Amino acid sequence: MKLHPLVPALVLLGSILSLGCRKVPLTPRSPIQTGTVVFRFTRKVHGPVELSLDGARIPVQQLPKGATSLIVKGLATGKHRFFLTSQREAFSPDLGELDMGADKGIYQITLIQKLDAVLYGKADPLPTAEGLPGVTAALAK
Secondary structure, three states: OOOOOHHHHHHHHHHHHHHHOOOOOOOOOOOOOOOOEEEEEEEEEOOOEEEEEOOEEEOEEOOOOOEEEEEEEOOOOEEEEEEEEEOOEEEEOOEEEEEEOOOOOEEEEEEEEEOOOOOOOOOOOOOOOOOOOOOEEEEEO
């Protein structure tokens, strides 16, 4: 039995497309606590990730092998402005406003694109993040 030359190409294309489509949950597995924001990334982030909330830089606990989400705890109810940045990744949305309710936390899906930038020499180190009282941020798997 002889196969048409397009059949193996279509099988290969289908397998490549199915491997590239990973599902990101649109809703969290469990309810998110009040005062917590979960940024769920569409790809693994290798960082380092920088986070600014309400104009103050928040120290982020990094993971050596990458992470799929950023968890920020200790936010008060009300509106908060955020800005996410990294040397290796681009985020979308990278800035915006969060409206923290009194009854539940926020789950936000964040698109990731890898950046391959060529830098000559070493970048100047950033000053330490001052943070906000009671607010913690950590990358998680």
